[in-house]
Amino acid sequence: MVKQVRKPLMAGNWKMHHNHFEAIQVVQKLAYRLEADDYDRCDVVVCPTLICLRSVQTVIESDRMTIGLGAQNCYFEEKGAFTGEVSAPMLAKMNVQYVIVGHSERREIFGETDEVVAKKTRAVLGAGMTPIVCCGETLEEREADQTTEKVSGQIKAAFHGIKADDIAQCIVAYEPIWAIGTGRTATSQEANDTIGVIRSVIRQMAGGAADQVRILYGGSVKPSNVSELMGMPEIDGALVGGASLDPDDFAKIIKF
Numbered sequence: 627m628v629k630q631v632r633k634p635l636m637a638g639n640w641k642m643h644h645n646h647f648e649a650i651q652v653v654q655k656l657a658y659r660l661e662a663d664d665y666d667r668c669d670v671v672v673c674p675t676l677i678c679l680r681s682v683q684t685v686i687e688s689d690r691m692t693i694g695l696g697a698q699n700c701y702f703e704e705k706g707a708f709t710g711e712v713s714a715p716m717l718a719k720m721n722v723q724y725v726i727v728g729h730s731e732r733r734e735i736f737g738e739t740d741e742v743v744a745k746k747t748r749a750v751l752g753a754g755m756t757p758i759v760c761c762g763e764t765l766e767e768r769e770a771d772q773t774t775e776k777v778s779g780q781i782k783a784a785f786h787g788i789k790a791d792d793i794a795q796c797i798v799a800y801e802p803i804w805a806i807g808t809g810r811t812a813t814s815q816e817a818n819d820t821i822g823v824i825r826s827v828i829r830q831m832a833g834g835a836a837d838q839v840r841i842l843y844g845g846s847v848k849p850s851n852v853s854e855l856m857g858m859p860e861i862d863g864a865l866v867g868g869a870s871l872d873p874d875d876f877a878k879i880i881k882f
């Protein structure tokens with residue numbers, strides 16, 4: 627097992643929370659609670675709403691924070707008549723480094739298909755950023771023993787035709803839908819097993835790149851359960867929703 631060569635990553639997905647004043651305060655409070663040693667052990671990323679990206683980026687850069695900036699979504703076309711959308715090159719121009727792609731809320735509420743997720747993954751890589759590609763099963767799928775089939779299909783679709791070197795740069799987030807925002811976490815063993823499946827799918831597609839891809843767990847991660855999850859060999863970090871809104875809780879998670 628080569629977990630030790632993969633630096634843990636903790637990404638906060640603020641979803642549609644925090645206006646730009648609040649977002650600035652939260653990132654400042656978070657930075658105040660973190661020390662150089664925390665960043666040495668762990669990469670830290672915040673993903674504010676689209677309209678807060680500029681404010682948060684300005685604070686991160688002017689205060690020389692070691693916090694990475696992520697967007698929650700983008701469109702796959704570079705420019706054009708796509709009212710309400712923002713492209714990957716536009717985000718990259720603003721020093722955004724990560725983009726969450728295919729979050730279950732985008733898939734379920736906004737109808738994003740595997741094909742759209744694949745196009746977005748390519749667009750993000752093409753603009754020089756790191757996609758955080760989300761996958762995960764519903765409760766019905768888990769109970770019907772379809773977890774492996776579901777996540778394998780999502781990963782194969784997202785990375786289809788992408789070069790192994792590029793896949794190696796990607797981050798995957800395994801987020802069982804039944805554990806998102808519900809307070810119900812997958813057991814660390816369940817999360818580890820499914821992430822092992824995801825890594826073996828990536829190995830079939832991209833060989834040794836699979837050992838470089840960081841695969842995060844997401845779904846009601848909190849200060850009280852992060853250590854156990856991070857103790858598992860396949861889990862390289864967390865995509866954190868609710869608990870990342872509070873700088874105290876997110877700092878505790880980062881210091882797991």
Ligand code: PEP
Pocket residue numbers: 639801805806807808809844845846847865866867868869
């Ligand atoms: C998420 O939305 O990516 C997530 C994991 O949310 P929560 O931590 O609130 O379950």
